[in-house]
Amino acid sequence: MISNKHVVVDIHTHIYPPSYIELLASRDQVPYIHKPTAGDPRLIILPSDDDQSKPVQNRGRPIDASYSSWEIKRTFMTLHGINVSVVSLANPWLDFLPSSESPKWAKTVNDDLEKACLEFNKEASSSICKLFAFGTLPLSASADDNRAEIIRLKTLRHLRGVIMGTTGLGLGLDDPALNPIWQALQDTETMVFLHPHYGLPETAFGGPEVVAKSGHVLPLALGFPLETTIAVSRMFLAGVFDRFPNLKMLLAHSGGTLPFLAGRLQSCVEHEREFIANGGCKQGPKRDIWEILKTNIYLDAVIYGEPGLKAAVDAGSVERVIFGTDHPFFPPLGAESDAWPSVGTNYAAIPGAFEKNEDIVEGILGGNAIKILGLEI
Ligand code: URA
Ligand code: ZN
Structure with a gap:
């Protein structure tokens, strides 16, 4: 585990507030929570979770109080030497709600997060400083509804951004209908x-x-990172970063495979005959992916190994990579009170990759997040 000489900020840590748990428990189609008469409820959220060949009590994964309890979040932070957490609603956010319901739910969840941060921070101890949050957007509703919530979030003291999936309004993140939201x-x-x-x-x-x-x-190991890679590549190819050069995006799981594939992506663009720059008639991206990685994109350090972490830092920069845990996902499969191996692996990769450079370690562990997200601690 890491020494306690640095402030540690976890920017990839989730919660399902109690209101959202009730919403999932009221459903019987993905995403839903099945509550059996005996044993833990089951969280059935991924498309592959709802395996009809299994009895419903064996589908998905067990879900216990760690998914929704602020006290368990505090215990987890203490156990792992985390001083500040920026929590976010876990997937699949509000993606599945009809447009008539998502604005109301976005407000409920975002207000729940703000209130929880306020309460949590009243009890700050010497080691745990604070909680902040990423809000959620009503993406199934109109661009106006989303714009209104984005502006309202600025009035909530502990909110530091929004978490979003890759489908946008249903057609992906290169959908021109998203332009007012990017704006x-x-x-x-x-x-x-x-x-x-x-x-x-x-x-x-x-x-x-x-x-x-x-x-x-x-x-989880391949589908998730490739989904992120494809989503950002589509944004890049559609010129979203050309139209919105100041858009700021923090990519989960160190950008999926984007740091590793950026060179190939850029080279394919430069060799594509369809693009105007190469004599074709279609508009290709104007800014190159390396520049976008160094100006628009931030990467978390949830990659579980030194080569991936080094690639994230090389593709972006040492100031743009930030520690995370993905709590409450990937809990230990053994005793509850032990430190989590999934967290230990992410921690160990940081000094492992940059052992001689104390400033880089300090930045990834917390210094970068404090600056980038303006966390007052
Ligand atoms: N991590 C997440 O954030 N969500 C999942 O569904 C699994 C792992
Ligand atoms: Zn996550």
Whole structure:
């Protein structure tokens, strides 16, 4: 575990506030929570979770109080030496709600988060400083509804941005209908925490039977990062970063595979005959992906290994990579009170990759987040 000489900020840490848990428990289609008469309820949120060949009490994953309790969040922070957490609603956010309901739910969830931060921070101890939050948007509603919520979030003291999935209004993040929302996010200097949920179609992995053999491994290890990579690549190709040069995006899981594939992506653009710059008639991206990685994009350090972390820092910069845990996902499968191996792996990669450079370690662990998100601690 890390020494306590640095302020540690966790910017990738989730919660389902109690109101949202009730919403999931009131449903019987993905996403939903199944409450059996005996044993833990089951969280059934991923497309592959709702495996009809299994009894409903074995689908998805067990969900206990760690998904919704602020006290358990505090215990987790203490156990892992985390001083500040920027919490976000976990997937699939409000994506599944009809347009008539999402604005009301966005307000409920965002107000719940603000209130929880306020209460939590009253009890700050010597080691735990503070809680902040990323809000959620009513993406199934109109651009005006989203713009209104983006502006309202600026009035909530502990909100530091928004978390968003990759589907946008249903057609992906290159959909021109998102332009007013990108504009509002840029105008208000709101950080977008982009997080995967839908993964890849099961056919990409050989079909449902193959996926089922290894549970969540293929959807989470490969589906999630590729989903993020594809979403950002589509934004890049559609010129979103050309139209909104000041948009700020924090990419989950160190950008999926974007740091590793950025060179290939840029090279393919430079060799694409369809693009005007190469004699074709279609507008390609005007700014190159390396520049976007160094000006628009921030990456978390949730990558579980030194090569991935080094790639994130190389592709972005040492000031743009930020520690995270993904709590309450990936809990230890053994004793409850032990430090979480998933967190330990992410922690260890930071001094492992940059052991000689104390400033880089300090920045990734917390200094970068404090500056980028304006966290007063
Ligand atoms: N991490 C998340 O944030 N969501 C999941 O569904 C699984 C892991
Ligand atoms: Zn996450």
